[in-house]
Amino acid sequence: MVSEAGASEAGISEAGISEKGTSEAADALRRLDEILAQRPKPEQHLYSYCTERLTELRDRMIETGADRARLAHVNAIISVVMAGHFPLGAVPWEELQKARGWLAELVSPSDLQP
Amino acid sequence: MSLWDLERSDCIVIMGSNMAENHPIAFRFVVEAKRRGADIIHVDPRFTRTSALADVHAPIRSGSDIAFLGGIIHHLLENDLWFRDFALAYTNIAHIIEDAYADPEQNDGLFSGFDRTTGSYSTESWQYKGKHAPSPSGDHRVLDQANEGEDSQSMAESPPPEDRTLQHPNCVYQIMRRHYARYTPEMVERVTGCPRDTFLRVAGSLARNSGRERTGAFCYAVGWTHHTTGVQIIRAATIIQGLLGNVGRPGGGIMALRGHASIQGSTDIPTLYNMLPTYLPQPTAFHRHATLKDYLRSETPATGWWSNMPKYVVSLLKAWYGEHATAQNEYGYQHWPKLTGDLSQLPMTMAMCDGVMRGQFILGQNPVVGAVNSDLVERGMTRLKWLVVRDFAMTETANFWQKGRLVQRGDITPQDIGTEVFFLPTALPGEKDGTVTNTSRLVQWHDVVLDAPGDSRSDLWFIYHLGKRLKQLYAGSEGSRDAAMRALTWDYPERGERAEPDAEAVLREINGYTVADRRQVEKYQDLKDDGSTACGGWMYCGVYPRDGHNVARSRIPDGPGGPGSHLGWAFAWPANRRTLYNRASADPDGKPWSERKRMIWWDEGQSKWTGTDVPDFVATTRPDYRPDWSSHPTGMAALAGDAPFIMEADGKCQIFVPTGLKDGPLPTHYEPVESPVGNPMYGQQSNPTAHVWRRPGNDVHAPGDGRFPYVFTTYRLTELHCGGIIGRVTPHTAELQPEAFVEVSPELAGELGIAHLGWTVLSTLRGEIEVRAMVTERMRPFTIDGRIVHQVGMPWVYGWEGYARGDIANVLLAITGDANTSIHSTKAVTVNLRAGRLTRPGGVGRGQ
Known part of the structure; x- marks a missing residue:
């Protein structure tokens, strides 16, 4: 874990992710919304974009020593997005919708402004 | 066999x-x-x-x-x-299929149940009429809520409907x-x-x-x-x-x-993401697998041998988690990761490119050479934080950061690659104890001949000591995420100065033992689902049936004139049986089909099956046994005495597959995803359920794309074993196949102005390479649907390391996969070919 001062330098918010992190989360959320809007057959590159943003967010959280519960939260979202990208059978749309909700919790409304 | x-x-x-x-x-x-x-x-x-x-x-x-x-x-x-x-x-040729079944004959190449929006099938219309036949193994069936295994109970109500006159329009014979x-x-x-x-x-x-x-x-x-x-x-x-x-x-x-590098063994005790040892399905997150009870209820067929699955699952949990596996905690079932998606190599290559993986262990692999779309593999590896490669000589995978194609081309510099690479030397087969399981399911033990030099260690040593360190690391953790590591049994004896774990101890655990007194289990029929037995892989039961008796060591062949089954030579799973489903070697009455082809038969005097192999049937079930359907029989009681295919729910060979395949109940000709011709059979060009992952760097050629008119295939060479490195670094073998080449027919060479041993360039949308041509009549032009189609081929086992070098064939391939297994496509893609050389930074062609 980083020190309180370190956390401040990294811009870690109360939610446990940095300001930069919330912008990555917001970008991922936009992509996830596009995926959901294109149900049942979204463009595959959307999954990649979404995953990229989420893994950047995850890596930043690891580097800055974010709260483990928050990290697990983000990892769960990554798992579900990958499940949509590389499904074993049917795409788990219900779970993707849930993951959208979990991701939205990390993003403030202002981050979603274009 | x-x-x-x-x-x-x-x-x-x-x-x-x-x-x-x-x-x-x-x-x-x-x-x-x-x-x-x-x-x-x-x-x-x-x-x-x-x-x-x-x-x-x-x-x-x-x-x-x-x-x-x-x-x-x-x-x-x-x-x-x-x-x-x-x-x-013995087959389901007379079984009657649901009325709703429609064939590609009716749908221009598609079976009934196809959803064009999702590109997948539902299998309801493929079922036996009024039944739901479970897949003998859950890993390849279509996974959705409608296909959970619970309704396999219908197979215990009555046998599937049949018409042995074969006249019914929806019997399998007529459908076929x-x-x-x-x-x-x-x-x-x-x-x-x-x-x-x-x-x-x-x-x-x-x-x-x-x-x-x-x-x-x-x-x-x-x-x-x-x-x-x-x-x-x-x-x-x-x-x-x-x-x-x-x-x-x-x-x-x-x-x-199979058999190269114990490939069979690595499927049995798997390195595959979707299987637990000896073909038990890995639980998944989005299905009724939340608890052990749910998982077993969902995945255990009501009838046939797989009805014993709970015994194998619980015994496996006991082997892994020992005293930490109790009935109260579902025998540690919650320690098992639940799959969320396809985690096989192809998706993981793309996930690596998307930054998902932070690190990777590479053991017994050289993916820069052996995996498809090599440039994409390299790009993925540049995203890793760390990479551990274990091999006995330097591989392309281990030094991609220094000599890789991306670096050579100037796309990236070593300084830009943040991946920390650890290259660890391994022991060769003669330098370690262990087993190799060959293609006949034959488990053969080999002893160490001499110690590996220097810091080289066996893979077993590496995994064991890595596990020990991880257990130490998490010993004080109270987090639930670390509970599996804490609960794991990891108590193999160590030997010698190098602390080599005892490989026979691992084999003893795989064989299984009784928990109370740690006595070896003799056969899988003795396994229980109450926690009293532990077993690392039920099909291997019998390989180490008693202390000090490693059957895999046995080397007693049949003599001249003997039965020829060689039951004294090593151990073949299961039960040292050499031929699976060998009940079929006798006719329905239990008599050999002929003296010349006899193997197993019913011995009326002894009231049991006997013969030259270990019978693959309940030893005392008579040929004329018939299930009492009024009692709703389960397990083997639901299979008649003339139903040899005991892993199937009705004991019949599945000529028509109602459950277990994602791309249809009958094989149908589709063109490869990349083909120079249209499908002469149907309007449906290629397998509609194939995995085609389009992304930048993995573009796929459209059918008939004139830029890539030639069929391209890849293969190995005798002299350059496995991924090639073992032969390429050995002078004796390297000089026999000194350089990469493409085989071209004289006709195509003439058309393109390619000379024997002259340079050529092969290209696809994934990449391009240059190799010398071998102009040979071993390759012939084909006449396909009225026109000439040329095919070329190339060994995929070359790279930049060793004495025998050459461009990597798999640069040319796209990442596409079989619908059922996600296995890659290396045998039929399209390419362009021309005489000449590539223009490369620093000069024309390689080495200038």
């Missing part, structure tokens, strides 16, 4: 394999069969050393295997050449006749390029060498599996062998040629 059982075959079809060069030890039994009078047939795009030793070489265009095999099915059915007594009794009606010899020639008469010679030989007195075998390797229709190609051979009675009998069967 056993490899040595091939010598008892009367006809051997080798297809999808250059067996003489790539499985030379196994090929000795083909040679022996030929000496005894068998017909040897090689079906392959190239004329190879295997072809040279065959009686017939049938050339086919890469990717047209199902058209060829479907043609054989058509030939057998329409000329009534199938083994009726066998197939009617309609399905394969268009697979005529003329169509076979049109699609595959194989001359009609050559095809008929193959079909005739197979039919002539089957029946009560004779048997035939198929041998295949990755020439069948590495397609987007790979599973269905193998299925097509299964249908032929079911129709001809070539299953479970001496000299009959389908030999999957």
Whole structure:
């Protein structure tokens, strides 16, 4: 874990992710919304974009020593997005919708402004 | 079947394999069969050393295997050449399928149940009428809520409906006749390029060498599996062998040629993401697998041998978690990760590119050379934080950051790559104890001959000590995420200064033991689902049945004139049985089909099955046993005494597959995803359920794309074993195959102005490479659907390391996958070819 001062330098918010992190989360959320809007057959590159943003967010959280519960939260979202990208059978749309909700919790409304 | 059982075959079809060069030890039994009078047939795009030793070489265009095999099915059915007594009794040929079933004949290439928006099938209309037949193994079935296994109970209510007169329009026989009606010899020639008469010679030989007195075998390797229709190609051979009675009998069967580097063993005790040891399905997150009870209820078929699955699952949990596995905590079931998606190599390559993985261990692999789309693999590895490569010599994977194609091309510099690479030297086979499981499921022990030099260590040593350190790391953790590591039993004895773990202790655990007194379990029938037994892989039960008795060490062959099953030679899982489903070697009354082909029979005097192999049936179930359906029988009680295929829910060979496949119940010819021609059979061009992952760097050629007019295939070389590195760094073998090359027919070489040993450039949308040409008549142009189609081929085992070097063939390949297994496609893509060299930074061509 980083020190309180370190956390401040990294811009870690109360939610446990940095300001930069919330912008990555917001970008991922936009992509996830596009995926959901294109149900049942979204463009595959959307999954990649979404995953990229989420893994950047995850890596930043690891580097800055974010709260483990928050990290697990983000990892769960990554798992579900990958499940949509590389499904074993049917795409788990219900779970993707849930993951959208979990991701939205990390993003403030202002981050979603274009 | 056993490899040595091939010598008892009367006809051997080798297809999808250059067996003489790539499985030379196994090929000795083909040679022996030929000496005894068998017909040897090689079906392959190239004329190879295997072809040279065959009686017939049938050339086919890469990717047209199902058209060829479907043609054989058509030939057998329409000329009534199938083994009726066998197939009617032992296969589902008489079973009646749901009224809603519709064939590709009706849907221009698609089966009923296809959802065009999702590109996937539902399997309801493929079921036996009024039933839901479970898949014998959960890993490949269509996973959605509608296909949970609970309704397999219907199989315990009554047998599937049949019409043994074969007149019912929806019985499997009639469906197959309609399905394969268009697979005529003329169509076979049109699609595959194989001359009609050559095809008929193959079909005739197979039919002539089957029946009560004779048997035939198929041998295949990755020439069948590495397609987007790979599973269905193998299925097509299964249908032929079911129709001809070539299953479970001496000299009959389908030999999957494996065995390089214990590939069979790594499937049994798997490195595959979706299987637990010995073919138990990995639980998944989005299905009814939340608790052990749910998982077992969902995945355990009501009838057949797999009804024993709970015993194997609970015993596995006990082996892994020991005293931490109790009935109160579901025997540690919650420690098992639940799958969320396809975590096989191809998706993981792309996930690596998307930054998902932070690190990777590479053991026994050289993916920069061996995985498809090598540039994309390199790009993915640049995203890793760390990479551990274990090998006995430097590989392309370990030094991609320094010598890789991306670096050579100037796309990236070593300074820009943040991946920390750890290269760790490994021990070679003679430098470690352990087992190799070959293609016959034969587990053979080998002892260490001498210690590996320097810091080289066995993979077992590495995994064991890594596990020890991880357990120490998490010992003080209270987090639930670390509970599995804390609970894991990891108590193998260490030996010597190097603290090498005792490999026999691992094998003893895999065999299984009773928990209370730690006595070895003798057979899998003794395993329990109450936590009283532990077993690391139920099919291996019997390999170490008593302390000090490692059956895999045994080397007692049958003498001349002996039964030829060689039961004293090592251990074949399960139960040291050499031929699976060998109850089928006897007729429904339990008598051998013929004296010449006898193996297992019912001994009325002893009231049990006996013979030259270990019977694959309940030893005392009489041939005339019939289930009492009024009692709703389960398990083996639901299988009649003349139902040899005990892993299936009704004991019948599945010529038609109601559950377990994602791309149709019957093999159907589709063109490869990349093909220079349209599908002459149907409007549906390619397998509609194939995995095609389009992304930048993984563009796929459209059918008939004129920029890439040639069919391209890849293969191995005898001299450069496995991924090539072992032969490339050894001077004796390297000088035998000193440089990469592409094989080109004289006709195509003439058209393109390519000289023998001259330089050529091969290109696709994934990348381009340069190699010298081998202009050879081993490659022939094909006439496909009325026009000439050229095929070229290249060994994929070269790279930039070692004495024998050359460009990597897999640079050319796209990441596409079979719908059922996600296996990559390496055997049939399209390319462009030209004479000349590449322009590369610093000069023209490599090495200048």
